[in-house]
Amino acid sequence: MFAEKIEHVLLKRKMSKPELAAALNVSSQNLYNKLKKDDFKESDMEKIADVLGCKLDVTLELNDTGDKF
Numbered sequence: 001m002f003a004e005k006i007e008h009v010l011l012k013r014k015m016s017k018p019e020l021a022a023a024l025n026v027s028s029q030n031l032y033n034k035l036k037k038d039d040f041k042e043s044d045m046e047k048i049a050d051v052l053g054c055k056l057d058v059t060l061e062l063n064d065t066g067d068k069f
Contacts, residue, residue, distance in 0.1 A: 002045060003038040009052045023051045 010020060021031040024047055034040055040048070042058065049056035060069045 001038060002040050003035040006035065006048060006052075009054060013052055015052070020048070020051065024048065 006020075010017065017031060017035070018028045021028040024031065034044070045058070046056055061067065062069075
């Protein structure tokens with residue numbers, strides 16, 4: 001889910017995955033693996049949001065009541 005959001009922002013920012021990897025000081029292969037598995041720590045998400053000029057908002061919303069946490 002987060003990987004899909006990254007893809008959308010990369011398109012909007014006209015930035016490539018290798019450019020993002022370089023800005024994060026990680027290998028392109030490392031980034032591709034994380035995107036494929038959609039496996040990101042919160043600290044990774046914060047760094048990515050910062051590099052992409054985004055605000056990170058992590059919420060949980062109950063399906064039955066709509067309550068957000």
